[in-house]
Amino acid sequence: MSMTMTQKILADHAGLASVEAGQLIEARVDFVLGNDVTAPVAIKEFEKIGVAEVFDRRRIALVPDHFTPNKDIQSAEQCKIMRDFAKKHAIEHYFEVGRMGIEHALLPEQGLVLPGELVVGADSHTCTYGAVGAFSTGVGSTDMAAAMAAGTAWFRVPGAIRFVLNGKLGGWATGKDLILSIIGKIGVDGALYRSMEFVGPGLATLSMDERFTMANMVIEAGAKNGIFTVDERTRAWAASVSSRHYKEYAADPNAEYEQTIVVDLDRIKPQIAFPHLPSNVRPADEAEKTPIDQVVIGSCTNGRIEDLRAAAFILKGRSVAQGLRCIVIPATQQIYRQAVREGLVDTFIEAGAAVSTPTCGPCLGGHMGILAAGERAVATTNRNFVGRMGHPSSEVYLASPATAAACAIAGYIVDPSEISEAPQHGIFETASRDRD
Amino acid sequence: MQQGSKAWKYGDNVDTDVIVPARYLTTSDPAELAVHCMEDLDPDFASQVAQGDIIVAGENFGCGSSREHAPIAIKASGVSCVIAASFARIFYRNAINIGLPILECPQAAIETQHGDMLSVNFESGEIRNLTRGIQYRAAAFPPFVRDIMAAGGLIPYIRQRLLNAADHPFGVQKVEVHLDGEHEEAGTKEK
Numbered sequence: 001m002s003m004t005m006t007q008k009i010l011a012d013h014a015g016l017a018s019v020e021a022g023q024l025i026e027a028r029v030d031f032v033l034g035n036d037v038t039a040p041v042a043i044k045e046f047e048k049i050g051v052a053e054v055f056d057r058r059r060i061a062l063v064p065d066h067f068t069p070n071k072d073i074q075s076a077e078q079c080k081i082m083r084d085f086a087k088k089h090a091i092e093h094y095f096e097v098g099r100m101g102i103e104h105a106l107l108p109e110q111g112l113v114l115p116g117e118l119v120v121g122a123d124s125h126t127c128t129y130g131a132v133g134a135f136s137t138g139v140g141s142t143d144m145a146a147a148m149a150a151g152t153a154w155f156r157v158p159g160a161i162r163f164v165l166n167g168k169l170g171g172w173a174t175g176k177d178l179i180l181s182i183i184g185k186i187g188v189d190g191a192l193y194r195s196m197e198f199v200g201p202g203l204a205t206l207s208m209d210e211r212f213t214m215a216n217m218v219i220e221a222g223a224k225n226g227i228f229t230v231d232e233r234t235r236a237w238a239a240s241v242s243s244r245h246y247k248e249y250a251a252d253p254n255a256e257y258e259q260t261i262v263v264d265l266d267r268i269k270p271q272i273a274f275p276h277l278p279s280n281v282r283p284a285d286e287a288e289k290t291p292i293d294q295v296v297i298g299s300c301t302n303g304r305i306e307d308l309r310a311a312a313f314i315l316k317g318r319s320v321a322q323g324l325r326c327i328v329i330p331a332t333q334q335i336y337r338q339a340v341r342e343g344l345v346d347t348f349i350e351a352g353a354a355v356s357t358p359t360c361g362p363c364l365g366g367h368m369g370i371l372a373a374g375e376r377a378v379a380t381t382n383r384n385f386v387g388r389m390g391h392p393s394s395e396v397y398l399a400s401p402a403t404a405a406a407c408a409i410a411g412y413i414v415d416p417s418e419i420s421e422a423p424q425h426g427i428f429e430t431a432s433r434d435r436d
Numbered sequence: 437m438q439q440g441s442k443a444w445k446y447g448d449n450v451d452t453d454v455i456v457p458a459r460y461l462t463t464s465d466p467a468e469l470a471v472h473c474m475e476d477l478d479p480d481f482a483s484q485v486a487q488g489d490i491i492v493a494g495e496n497f498g499c500g501s502s503r504e505h506a507p508i509a510i511k512a513s514g515v516s517c518v519i520a521a522s523f524a525r526i527f528y529r530n531a532i533n534i535g536l537p538i539l540e541c542p543q544a545a546i547e548t549q550h551g552d553m554l555s556v557n558f559e560s561g562e563i564r565n566l567t568r569g570i571q572y573r574a575a576a577f578p579p580f581v582r583d584i585m586a587a588g589g590l591i592p593y594i595r596q597r598l599l600n601a602a603d604h605p606f607g608v609q610k611v612e613v614h615l616d617g618e619h620e621e622a623g624t625k626e627k
Contacts, residue, residue: 037505040464049598050599066458067462074462078462078463078464123501124500124502124526139502139529139530140503140504140526140530140533140534142534142591143529143530143590146533146590149598150594188496188499189522192524192525222496222499222525364458364461365453365458366459383451383501385454385500386453386454386476387454388458
């Protein structure tokens with residue numbers, strides 16, 4: 001029977017020759033993830049199961065990234081539950097503050113997720129790893145507990161929507177703008193319960209960082225997972241992070257899709273998602289000059305090195321608007337260090353931005369940049385729900401790092417081309433020192 | 437079978453950030469979370485909800501974050517059941533896994549008004565709007581999901597499995613789904 005890429009990975013991990021949409025399976029998981037919000041609940045549930053050990057102490061990551069470095073006594077207590085558990089079970093991939101990064105940037109960087117693998121994480125943005133051709137999906141804490149005990153999880157096999165990407169992004173358009181425009185087109189439940197499979201000739205023009213950003217946000221369309229065809233770029237990336245063996249899967253040529261959507265990359269422009277849904281998208285050049293109070297550049301969506309290079313390109317030699325706070329958060333220590341080496345951090349500080357140690361922080365209204373009543377932020381994060389970044393009457397506008405940086409300079413919502421001419425697409429993929 | 441539970445009606449895309457805002461996620465205590473349940477959407481909910489009340493909402497209920505704190509807060513607030521036109525998938529899993537009854541029924545979700553009195557039969561999936569004298573049939577759960585619910589949630593289910601692991605030691609099994617056509621028509625979607 002013909003299967004989609006996702007279905008093939010699921011079948012293999014369930015020990016079945018084939019699966020079809022709607023079928024319930026129990027599948028072996030390659031990796032399990034939790035953070036300081038979800039893992040403490042999972043640990044409590046794990047202890048109720050009554051098994052002495054986790055299924056595999058090398059296949060679990062515990063990342064204290066949400067309220068860390070601890071924002072208060074309560075969050076410190078939550079982190080301590082996780083730290084104690086990691087110690088007791090000798091969890092190999094526990095990342096203490098100082099080595100910690102935002103989980104969905106950290107795991108791929110550390111080579112913990114490779115193509116064809118099956119990952120569950122107690123965080124909705126676990127879908128990020130579909131960028132490398134893995135099946136990965138967000139679950140809750142109880143699912144995480146069961147997976148830590150049994151090394152398995154139950155799934156209903158999803159059907160899929162196929163996105164055929166043609167052409168090439170141009171101007172200031174990035175992977176973020178592409179996924180925002182897709183969510184704007186299909187809606188926040190447009191892919192509910194389904195896979196979003198990204199294929200087509202345009203794929204080759206998207207960097208790994210852009211693919212991570214796109215896969216990260218498929219949950220904002222309700223998808224179970226997003227998955228990218230494995231290509232030369234994926235293979236080169238995998239070789240750069242791990243020497244571990246992995247298996248490549250590809251969709252069968254006659255796989256069934258519930259829908260096929262063709263996207264012309266050349267027509268994508270910088271996008272802004274207005275409050276209070278990620279699907280409430282408009283081109284940045286059609287937005288009114290709405291004044292803003294804060295800009296956040298970071299998160300599991302857009303805190304990677306290319307994102308920081310794009311933001312620095314715009315901020316270089318310019319100043320953050322008077323009365324506006326611009327907060328830049330590199331997603332991992334490795335990215336932070338690279339940004340220091342390349343002089344990006346210096347550029348941010350010189351422009352008047354605050355640079356933080358890795359944390360999810362403001363993205364979920366946790367700490368490090370909470371909004372007061374009625375304030376507006378442009379953020380490179382993933383959600384703009386009511387109260388997401390602070391007071392219930394505050395507002396979040398989602399955008400790419402380039403657009404967010406341009407807004408920080410202008411002090412209002414603006415298309416990045418009004419601040420700086422766009423360089424050639426793809427220029428931020430290679431290190432600036434390599435270019436120099 | 438329950439008798440006459442009050443409906444709290446909400447719209448589409450009720451997200452987990454409004455069900456329990458992240459600023460309260462530094463605790464996982466159900467009673468504490470219940471105090472803030474629905475706070476950013478309906479500040480009166482937590483103080484006025486009564487034991488057994490039912491939340492009725494539109495499409496994509498529980499979208500957003502995977503926080504299990506959301507169904508935990510709803511359950512701890514005394515809500516007996518959530519009826520929605522559709523659920524976001526992680527919320528759907530979490531509700532099943534922690535034993536919060538949920539029913540997918542677009543017609544009931546559209547026609548029920550705030551304050552209507554409902555009664556629900558979880559076995560049959562039957563929803564009765566006592567205020568309006570209308571009856572609905574929600575999608576039934578597939579057998580595998582019913583097994584989890586019968587065991588009292590995923591944890592007791594897994595415990596039974598792992599502690600009686602002789603026949604499947606962490607093994608992988610195929611579970612067949614038999615959704616009957618009538619229920620499927622009533623609004624089943626694939627999870």
